[in-house]
Amino acid sequence: MRGSISVNHKDITRSVPEKRGISIVYQDQMLFPHLTVKDNIAFGLRAAKCAKQEIGRRITEISELLRIDHLLQRRPTTLSGGEKQKVALARALVTEPAVLLLDEPLSALDPHTRETMQQELAEIHRQLDVTIIHVTHDFEEAVALGDRVAVLNQGEIAQVGTPQDVLRHPASAFVADFALSRNVFTANAEHVSEGYASADIGGLTLMVATDIRGPVHLTVRPEDILLSLEPLHSSARNAFQGTVSEILERGSVLYVTVTVPPDFVCLITSHAREELGLQEGVRVWLHFKATAIHAF
Amino acid sequence: MRGSISVNHKDITRSVPEKRGISIVYQDQMLFPHLTVKDNIAFGLRAAKCAKQEIGRRITEISELLRIDHLLQRRPTTLSGGEKQKVALARALVTEPAVLLLDEPLSALDPHTRETMQQELAEIHRQLDVTIIHVTHDFEEAVALGDRVAVLNQGEIAQVGTPQDVLRHPASAFVADFALSRNVFTANAEHVSEGYASADIGGLTLMVATDIRGPVHLTVRPEDILLSLEPLHSSARNAFQGTVSEILERGSVLYVTVTVPPDFVCLITSHAREELGLQEGVRVWLHFKATAIHAF
């Protein structure tokens, strides 16, 4: 393997690790087990010979941002998975690295903690001016958090681009298979009533069963979207009319892309296609339930 | 803790393990790493001082039943997770134990292998006359494989009964929460065309997108079922009329039980309930797609 790595136009391929300006957060956190949370976070600052007051100030700052100020005196072994991951993030961020390298940071967490941490990461990225390289196997996570997404296949980059690029214009069959089976949207969730929110995605207002407010990512599984030629009076809270723009056969099922806009991908059987007479250009109605939308 | 354990009316509480007639299969298989697959399977027979020919015959029999005859000369470390689990099963079954104790045998396998193994286990249970105690966290697995299901809560049995009993008449809120969110059916899948099957569940014929033929278990997630007052002309291949028999509020969503028969549980929002005017006794239409049914 050959190549070089540059950070801020400086070749760091042969620099010693402590001069590279890259902080790592591993999947299993790698907190120093013999130090308290506070000393873990202070490690990089002490190595940089910061003044004591400066260290205290920056620890307070970062631990408030990540809401871990109540954990400072604890030992890493007493923390939960999500707490450990936040401490590892704090430890890496407090040194103000040029690049933050996250190696599958959320894959070891339980689903609920993972969703919360995704929001925290998005929040951190908004608030701090740091380049984050986030390695993940979770395509939705990549799309939700990334400004640019690189899809790797067997050690080679299959596609680089914005999440929407990758989702809507996959460069190869590999990327397509990876991306096609998802409907992912970014929106702002607004309060409707306890347990419900409305979310605007490019002119379309979705009804979502969630308690999250503010910026969210929404996904609908293609098999959860019902297609019909007429509008239906049903328990589905979301109904929109659109035009079939693409039909892809995948074995015995079909992926139908319907442009409302935006595009929705629906999974239907070939029987259903015949009965509805679906083909490109046909106008159809989409229906999906508020509970079928996953918000994070 | 006090108590006693009996197998075939014989108290074995104080028996040594080798006299109990109970074979164990662990989640991580515990194959003997220093023996070949064949010697692993032969272990129990040799301990019982079986004749050499008898041992050979029975190994051939069980390895053909489990389709592992091509693996006999391999070492356990070279096997995949599913293969290991089959060898562990063969090793336990070949001694013809009175009871086979499976300790979460499928939880370490990937989803695809897990489904195949579920079918294998069902097949084994049909063919061999052995009592199987199957410990699992997967409720669908328990319902799919069990003749009788015992739900344990904090070390105490919360309910014992047939899967249908537990599903339809949960004895406590704990069991209800555990069981209510599922629609599980047993059926015979018959060929319709490539990739599709029809399945008869108590008089109702479902259209399923699957390649499996013969006895299957089918599940439909409650959030994938659409309710309406009128029949819909849509891409949903399954549409049935039924009567709302029960409505349960769980936070901001509702679980609606519709008796067709059989009973289907549907997850809807309270908005949808209001709009459709749902209450017990109302006649409604159920719609769900052939691709939304999970078959195993």
Next chain:
Amino acid sequence: MRRTRTWVRFNTFGFVFLILALAMLVFILTPIIKTCFSSSPGTIWKTLLDDDVYLSILMTAFCGLLATMVGLVLGVPLAYLLARHDFCGKRLLESLIDVPIVIPHSAAGIALLFVFGKQQIFGQFFYEIGLRFVDTMAGVVVAMMFVSVPFLIDSTRDGFKSVDVRLEKVARSLGASPWRTFWRVSLPLTWRSVVSGSIMMWARAISEFGAILILAYHVPFFGEHPAVAPVLIFERFNNFGLDAARPIAVLVIVISLIAFVALRMLTNKEEGT
């Protein structure tokens, strides 16, 4: 490319550590290597043909083997029980088992004399069945075993500990008796630890000097009265000086070095597969 990287990463830290580590290596290896090459092969061969030397080495190796075998019969069960059972005071007991490694060797000899002497508990008991220890091969074996058996016990115990107890439970549930389970499952999976512990025990046994000097100086062996090799070396050195002791020392070092390194490499190799 990997090599280049290593060089790029080279720094004061690596340099200082390398220097210190090399100093330690030179300190350990120079005496061994220099001694090995200080006598010509001819001299060593002639030394080996010396009846005293020949018999001494043979007896040392043989007694070491005997000690190791007795150690295996009694030590493996102890190691197994220590690995599988927890009881109050177990940690203290494990520390006490290691004590023979650390008490002065001459003190160990005196301690053994206290129980294996003719008038003492073990001595008297074994005297009844015709076994004497002072200045006999039995004494040599006992002294060797006392100072070296902790190596075998520790290694074997760690081996048994690393075998998942559920493998034994599976074997039992398949109808195997405790004996069958031990011979067919526990022991085969611990084999490597048992072998490397035995090598260590044997090597340590044939190196013992202090305890043997006190318990069994010269012992009857095939009609002669040789001393064990470490004692023989000391005798030659004391009576005739360094030059007389050298060839025997070389011979003994070469033999134990080859046996030890070869066996160690052999067992380590198996680890790879």
Next chain:
Amino acid sequence: MRRTRTWVRFNTFGFVFLILALAMLVFILTPIIKTCFSSSPGTIWKTLLDDDVYLSILMTAFCGLLATMVGLVLGVPLAYLLARHDFCGKRLLESLIDVPIVIPHSAAGIALLFVFGKQQIFGQFFYEIGLRFVDTMAGVVVAMMFVSVPFLIDSTRDGFKSVDVRLEKVARSLGASPWRTFWRVSLPLTWRSVVSGSIMMWARAISEFGAILILAYHVPFFGEHPAVAPVLIFERFNNFGLDAARPIAVLVIVISLIAFVALRMLTNKEEGT
């Protein structure tokens, strides 16, 4: 209930193993315990006040400490490099480092004489800077270090191996230099292995007899010429018989036993937390 179960499961296998294990325990523990209680506290106290004995024990402990300290400075870097780097012949090297444990102690003494003698490579080199080894405390320290340092190296190497190298990588990526990483991360996490290796090394050092007998018999120490304790015991035994050697043997065994068991229990205890 647990106790009952253990009894129910009791069988021939457990019985035979228990008998064999107990035989081994009796064999190891009886000499130690019997020796400890064979002299009255009064006699031992009187022995301790004997100038020869007093100085000898003091010198032994002191030389053991010196050897351990030098061993730490040179051995820890070696252990670290062995744990962190792979190279061709590493396994052979690791075997060679353990060789001092297994070569006969008197042969080890002769091997050391071959490099630390006045005319020999190290001997000559150090002679220039005024350091002599034959019959000096430096010789005692060198002999002790040679036979005992492998214990420290092995234990420390295993300790470093058990520290995830990614912890060091994280420290480096946070801006810590290699030195800072070693002192603040690697060493604190290996501390227990280093301490228990040091205890083992010290205990083994003060027990050495054969190599010291050859390299440094009686050495100058505070105006006197004491021998190390193991040698003193042998001298008394040789010149005045068992009864004269006994109280010193008891004293030395008790001291090393207490030091060893206490320190071992202390480090094991930390393991629990």
